[in-house]
Amino acid sequence: MRFFILFVISFSFVKAQNHSSSYLALDLPLSARHSVLNEPISLYSNDLESGIFNPAMLNNKMHKQLSLNFVDYFSDINFVSAAYALPLSDFGTIGISVKSINYGEFTETDFTSQLLGTFGANEQIISFGLGKELSELWSVGASVKTLFSNLYDYQSVVIASDLAIAYKKEEKNFSMSLLAKNYGKQITTYTNTEETLPFQLDFGLSKELEHLPFLLTLNYKNIQKWDLTSIYEIPNNGNNENISSKEIKFLNKLFRHIDFGGELSIGKHIQLRMGYNPKRRQELKVDSYLGMVGFSWGLGIKISEFKINYGRSTYHLHGSPNYFSFSTDFSKFYKKQ
Template sequence: MFAIISITCLITGIKTQAQIGGNSTYSFLNLSNSARITAMGGHAFAIQDNDINLALVNPSLINEAMNNHLSFSFVDYFADINYGYALYSKTFKKVGSFTGGAQYLNYGKFVLADETGQNLGNFTAADYCMNIGWGKSLDSTFSIGANLKGIYSKLEKYSSSGVAVDVAGTYNNPKNNFTASLLFSNIGRQIKPYTEGNYERLPFEIQIGLSKRLKHVPFRLSVVATHLEKFDLTYESSVGVTPSVDPLTNEPTSPQRVSDIADKVMRHFVFGGEMLLSKNLNFRLGYNYQRRKEMKIESKGSTVGFSWGFGLRISYFQFSFARSKQHLSNSPNTLTITTNLSNFIKKGK
């Protein structure tokens, strides 16, 4: 019983990243893995500069310039939770470019106890996803791509498996430094539910991303519209009651509910920017409106919803770091390392 309660609380904590969570399973698929994406608000994917890490989210960015690229990413999340991925890309002239990788989310170790509190040992919990991506250019401006995901989850004695597909298309205009992408993510179903007969939906999402590099300033702006499959993302209490007292400050709260149309529209948008100082150094900043509205407290908003990071190239390696303020108690750190293995292969004489 205690094990079930622990797992339930754990998954609930992960799903609070977006309050639309709780209606689907495998929510770890929507976590931001890349330091670059995390620094720009958690949803920057419409940038065509041959970054293999963006291709993990948007397969239509996969191209032959990523051939032999390898990337690793690690996120020090909350408590003992951590997650990350490894990704590799290879191009075949006749069929297109491919990526292959693996994602994981490790919840850590838990104490297994019965309803009386007797210690029965320990157990672990984790989620995994194997990913194969394909991308192909249709012409000089349009490209398409897809990801195939095999999903496995193990929570104490409960296990589940599923399959999902991402489908995307990208328009890229190098002359105007403009890129636009349309993404349908996590189309699929559970193959084996955690409990017999209890099948759950996957976290399906429709997104549109735009990016523009300014002409006279070394700056790129990214705007992403998320969850276009649902207009109203406003959080509603599961019990239908608005708390009259702030649980942290014990001060009275306003009973009114946010229903303004402008607020509902803004909850879909994530803004990011990159200051491109050189080929070897850049700084990034992001703002997630929905995250700030849901995770801040009225008495102290702090920088909840904001994120920042940088990219640094040293020799053959690209290092990216990000820090995201998801709520007042903690800010996860993300580190991504990328390289081109071709640089280490000696060319024939």
């Protein structure tokens, strides 16, 4: 427990970032499973994407795993990523990830609306993570991410780091973790203005039920900032009423930090998943028709040594991104030879 306490104390002095943070691409989920479960912090398993998201979850069960992801986001925006894990002698497990985000093609005009041509915008993220199991119960991890951003004629490079500590009890199918992510700075700026990174301190629990093959995940995110409602101020609703002046109840603020996920295993080859994100629902709902905003669902199928996952997260009534993931474990093929 002393590892956990020291970790909390060391990050209690980190300055909270505000809503002006840039480079939100660092937080975009790319895995189908993790998007449905709302990016679980403490998902200890043999799923490589758990270790890419939280380096303390990297373990020897992930050695020689390959993971590929594709996200059909809004409009013509799409993401792709690839990840691989390998052992580093007896010191730990390395997770390597490459992500590419394509924001599509844009029309360029001058101030008279004269067509000048088209241009694109994209970002790439390369990350290296290392996870080390200190004992049967405790593990730590760290990762370094480099983001290359190209938005029209503006380029920027950022280096950010994630630090994490995890506690797990495999015989009880229980784990918890604390993750500090996106602590870093710009190497080069878009202009001469330095911008902040979206630093975030998150805590998560996961537990598989004893008499039912059901995994439950619970996250408490943005520990460093209590009031998340101030991020989305709307100055006027058209009736000379300042919406942001309305009182936000305590429970409303609390549940903007919390999200849930559940995974039901049907045999060894099928998983059904569902998640709920109260913050997303509060911010993106339409009061006249709430629909399924804030909810997510998906499934996973294992065929031989291959895993295929699909996920869909409802962000708004007018659109929901689709996530596709494929993974395999090359070490299983070596054993068969």
